[in-house]
Amino acid sequence: MRLSRGFLPTLKENPAEAQIASHRLMLRAGLIRQTAAGIYAWLPAGLRVLRNIAQIVREEQDAIGAQEVLMPTLQPAELWRRSGRYEAYGPEMLRLTDRHERDLLYGPTNEEMITDLFGQSVRSYRELPQVLYQIHWKFRDEVRPRFGVMRGREFLMKDAYSFDTDPEAAVATYRRMLLAYLRTFQRLGVAAIPMVADAGPIGGNHSHEFIILAPTGESGVFYDGGLEEQDWLSSEIDLADREALAGFFTRVTSLYAATDEKHDEAAWAEVPADRRREGRGIEVGHIFYFGTKYTESMGISVSGADGAPFHPEMGSYGIGVSRLAGAIIEASHDEAGIIWPDAVAPYKAAILNLKPGDAGCDALCERLYGASPDALLLDDRSERAGVKFNDADLMGHPWQVIVGPRGAAAGRVELKRRATGERVELSPEEALERIGLPAVGGPGGHAA
RNA sequence: CGGGGCGUGGCGCAGCCUGGUAGCGCGCGUGUUUUGGGUACACGAGGCCGCCGGUUCGAGUCCGGCCGCCCCGACCA
Structure with missing residues (x-):
């Protein structure tokens, strides 16, 4: 998913109602x-x-x-009368009535x-x-x-x-x-x-x-x-x-x-x-x-x-x-x-394009993203780098692939592991391999 | 269900005590700037002040009722 197109509304401030x-x-x-x-x-x-x-x-x-x-989520009360639990279950059970005055309940179990x-x-x-x-x-x-x-x-x-x-x-x-x-x-x-x-x-x-x-x-x-x-x-x-x-x-x-x-x-x-x-x-x-x-x-x-x-x-x-x-x-x-465990993370990794508009950064990011568009989140917003780093940390992707102008020119990206904070610089192919995604396909090989 | 607190632009809050043109920060839009850890400036949009009723010349502000949400406790996948 491209972050610029995604419905991923992050909040900078803490909502008052959330305590934990x-x-x-x-x-x-x-x-x-x-x-x-x-x-x-x-x-x-x-x-x-x-x-x-x-x-x-x-x-x-x-x-x-x-x-x-x-x-079904809705159950006839009759079923519960048979087991005796319709009366036994307390107000935790949401009870409702349909247009024919039949007793229903929204199943608690x-x-x-x-x-x-x-x-x-x-x-x-x-x-x-x-x-x-x-x-x-x-x-x-x-x-x-x-x-x-x-x-x-x-x-x-x-x-x-x-x-x-x-x-x-x-x-x-x-x-x-x-x-x-x-x-x-x-x-x-x-x-x-x-x-x-x-x-x-x-x-x-x-x-x-x-x-x-x-x-x-x-x-x-x-x-x-x-x-x-x-x-x-x-x-x-x-x-x-x-x-x-x-x-x-x-x-x-x-x-x-x-x-x-x-x-x-x-x-x-x-x-x-x-x-x-x-x-x-x-x-x-x-x-x-x-x-x-x-x-x-x-x-x-x-x-x-x-x-x-x-x-x-x-x-x-x-x-x-x-x-x-x-x-x-x-x-x-x-x-x-x-810090999402790999198995449950919404996206395997976020690709952070630190300078959208820079031809090298854009090309390299697109190439990486194209490898697995569904598994990856491409931060292509025209936001400052710090915003992207903070949002990526907040959302907890297991990996961050950081693409900046200097690295892009050299065909290198930085791979950050969210859980440990460890960063390594390597080739785009190596980064995808570490993340456990198929290699970049198509022509081009290394980035220009 | 007992106790406490809070409802004001999208989010976080001030204003209420002491009634008189609705404010701040963030976010959002446009432009410029900036470009490796939430950048800066300018301009701009956006609000039935939870709802209903009352008091008053006048209510975000005072009074009554209602609704919603949060926290502590008892209860729970």
């Missing part, structure tokens, strides 16, 4: 704009971030055999709907297991929305639901999902630590929260540094092998991790001192296994091997996609602005 870093930076970098309390519009760059996050989440869900669906959909179609244990997910907007009418997109009322969430024949199979599904989450967060470039959460109606330790470490986090966290060192992307775990899954689960859960509410001083004392990590964190995911709660209350059953009907075992698994956009910034920014 991510909220401030998202507004200033032109990612979002507020429409009402806790409700935001996503501008082009923000939407790209959201999509990048969602795509990684999607790929990792698919990798464990989950299938994507898309359910989808257990009822998915369970109903499942029940309509699945008849036999032979069709199990099933894991279905969607990435969709939800609404919870929070009393007090805050922290921008991290605590909004409307939010984008990946929610998955699993159906299994028995508790053992359900636990295996749970463990696969845990692995998928670890891989997802690792790919997103953030440290998200799984912490034991409230066990729920089934008991046991099959409920985990995933917490991103950030100084402004809402809860205090304590964990074993060993959890940071794991490489889940390259560890081969046979998803069909329950023994292997159990081993993996033990590997994760044997390392201490807890939020302040569940912190256990005795267990903490057993963690080697040099591996004790203490800080604050933001919850970005939650997985839990809850058995037959909904299949039972909603009267959903399938035939077992013996011909007798039974209620499938369920779990549900959420990731706050829009919250992650904010949480990642909380975990990765500095005084100048956002």
Whole structure:
């Protein structure tokens, strides 16, 4: 995208309503704009971030055999009356009425709907297991929305639901999902630590929260540094092998991790001192296994091997996609602005043309930009260099390709890594290669 | 939902106490200048002062009501 043509409204001053870093930076970098309390519009760059996050989440869900669906945002109250939650859910649920006086609600979650959909179609244990997910907007009418997109009322969430024949199979599904989450967060470039959460109606330790470490986090966290060192992307775990899954689960859960509410001083004392990590964190995911709660209350059953009907075992698994956009910034920014992890950045790099109008600069910038116009942001505005540097730092592109008259004349550009501030001078081809983009095509070779 | 605060050009704010022609900085437009870290000058555009009602000769300013937004707490993907 050419910045001169893009809808990327950056703000020089801090909006009065934004208190925390991510909220401030998202507004200033032109990612979002507020429409009402806790409700935001996503501008082009923000939407790209959201999509990048969602795509990684999607790929990792698919990798464990989950299938994507898309359910409505509006649900009939009837569905929730069946599970008993229409009355149980508080004012956080946005209730509305259509022209025929039928009660509807804007979904705060989808257990009822998915369970109903499942029940309509699945008849036999032979069709199990099933894991279905969607990435969709939800609404919870929070009393007090805050922290921008991290605590909004409307939010984008990946929610998955699993159906299994028995508790053992359900636990295996749970463990696969845990692995998928670890891989997802690792790919997103953030440290998200799984912490034991409230066990729920089934008991046991099959409920985990995933917490991103950030100084402004809402809860205090304590964990074993060993959890940071794991490489889940390259560890081969046979998803069909329950023994292997159990081993993996033990590997994760044997390392201490807890939020302040569940912190256990005795267990903490057993963690080697040099591996004790203490800080604050933001919850970005939650997985839990809850058995037959909904299949039972909603009267959903399938035939077992013996011909007798039974209620499938369920779990549900959420990731706050829009919250992650904010949480990642909380975990990765500095005084100048956002520092995007490569995987979620709206643009891989910004090309800063320090002197538009200079034939050498223009030609070199166009050549670089032409290599991947979609992945790159070309700052071709007739602004002063300082403005471009500041905006690039603010928007947090992982790389900046700085093209000035002197360098252009020599066929050299300066490549700056946002995260480290490191700068190197090299050829345009080398710069693109470092960024991980295909080389410049077409005639010309080196710049004149 | 308890407590506190704020609504004035796009953004950040002053003006309100003590009523009398709506201001400042940034941004925006035009021109000149400048050209490696938010440059300088000149000219210019842009405002139902959140909304409704009241007091008054006169309301951004005083009074009442309403709406919206933010912060602290309780609650939460």
